[in-house]
Amino acid sequence: MPYAIRARRAVRETVSGLPREFWWLWTSTLVNRLGAFVATFMALYLTLDRGYSATYAGVVAALHGLGGVISSIGGGVLTDRLGRRPTLLIAQASTAVSVALLAFVRDPVAIAGVAFLVGMASNASRPAVQAMMADIVRPEDRVRAFSLNYWAINLGFAVSSMAAGFIAEVSYRAGFLIEAGMTMVCAVLVFLRLPESRPEQTAGTGEGGGTAGSSPGGPVSLGTVLRDGRFMGVVGLSFLVALIFQQGSVGLPVAMGAAGFSPAEYGLAIAVNGVLIVVLQIPVTRFIEHRDPRRLLVLSSVLAGYGFGLTAFAGSVWVIALTVCVWTLAEIVNAPTQTSLVVRLSPAHGRGRYQGMYTMSWSVAALVAPLLSGFVIDRFGAEWLWGACAVLGTVAGVGYGVLMRRLPQEKPAPAGPDVGVRPQPEVGAG
Incomplete structure (x- = not known):
């Protein structure tokens, strides 16, 4: 009983003090991820249902990823120019329409083209979501807010992956249409419940003290972001x-298959990742929330690299599952800490572009990782891939340690649930 009381208190303290707008945004994220059918079952749809080759499925997946790379920057620019709310509306409505269209197109060229559009539309909302969270949440609460959002992403994806498997047995088209409907629900939530949060340009560089590449209150362009040496x-x-973490879905299944493990054994091992994130994200966030982000990023980078590196010595599915535990812990620490750092280094009126550039780094990694891991495994063997992960983790850890010296201090925002949100009575019910 005392444990149950402590658990309830921990949950209450984790979710308390965040503005109402954050929870509508959080709900939108959860609903969106609950309908994530395309990302999970695109390859199976193309090869099993439509009868196309694995090569064609790979091309379509690459085009989907390329669309995400392009829209990372485009979504960031729109977030700053049009505002967070219009960008979310455009991105989510476009995603719903393109996913619904994908359910009906049959020509291979048309499928590839629509998949590219789906990739663009679905990724365009990420800079706006992250920028809006930074706008409406107090600086001292941002790690907690980003962590809760990351938890919603993984919870939604875990549930949708299980449900999508049953839906796919009945109808892939139904899966696409369900995703389209749920994404449109997100767009409606944004329209009815979220006011615009974009700061006025005169607001300066934000709480973190600005960045090297921008002047207080001045215009922020993509050139400004690219000239910001520390941020880049x-x-x-x-x-x-991101290259390291991508190996969980691209390098690990290939290496396990080559070593004689079955798809079910890979599924068992990788399921540990989702379960741990859902179970541990909140308690770990409570532990790291007010700790030095420099140390957290150094630790998580090294832990990720060596977590995958240990896979070279794993001879059973249970030992592989233990290595998954190691790099999953690194993921839980890294994701909210790094997103919060991006906010800290970006001017308030340029958050969209900065978040877009950060999102692009993950999108590019998602494109490069399959090619890189396949080449290394085919040419040198899986052990070299895991060794390379350890090296990359070490390099990233050292890099964070060097770049984050003399990090600008954040100034706590005034208390109150509506920090950063400009009231707009014409937007739905409050």
Whole structure:
């Protein structure tokens, strides 16, 4: 009983103090991820249901990823120019329409083209979501907010993956239409419940003290972001870390298959990742929330690299599952800490572009990782891939340690649930 009381208190303290707008945004994220059918079953749809080759399925997946790379920057620019709310509306409505269209197109060229559009539309909302969270949540609560959002993403994806398997047995088209409907629900939530949160340009560089590449209150362009040396260094390190984490879905199944493990055994091992994130994200966040982000990023980078590196010595599915536990812990720490760091290094009126550039590092890693891991495994063997992960993790850890010296201090925002949100009475019910 005392444990249950402590658990309830921990949950209450974790979710308390965040603004109402955050929870509508969180709900939108959860609903969106609950309908994530395309990302999970695109390859099976093309090969099993439509009868296309694995090569064609790979091309379509690459085009889907390429669309995400392009829209990372485009979504960031729109987030700053049009505002967070219009960008979310456009991105989510476009995703719903393109996913619904994908359920009906049959020509292979048309399928590839629509998949590219789905990739663009679905990824365009990410900079807006992250920028809006930074706008409406107090600086001291941002790690907790980003962690809760990451938890919603993984919870929604875990549930949708299980449900999608049953839906696919009945009808792939039904799966696409369900995703389209749920994404449109997200768009409606945004329209009815979320006011615009974009700061006025005169607001300066934000709580973190600004960045090297921008002037207080001045305009922020993509050139400004690219000239911001420290931030682009963080983007580069983020790319290395993303390459490591991508191996859980691209390098690990290939290596396990080559070693004689069955798909079911891979499914068992990788399921540990989702379960641990859902179970541990909140308690781990309570532990790291007010700790030094530099140390957290150094630790999580090294832990990720060596977590995958240990896979070289794993001879059973249970030992592989233990290595998954190691790099999953790194993922739980890294994701909210790194997103919060991006906010800290970006000016308030340029958050969209900065978040877009950061999102692009993960999108590019998702494109590069399959090619890189396949080449290394075919040419040198899986052991070299896991060794490379350990090296990349070490490099990223050292890089974070160097780049984050003399990090600007955040100034706590005034207390109150509506920090950063400009009231707009014409938007739905409050």
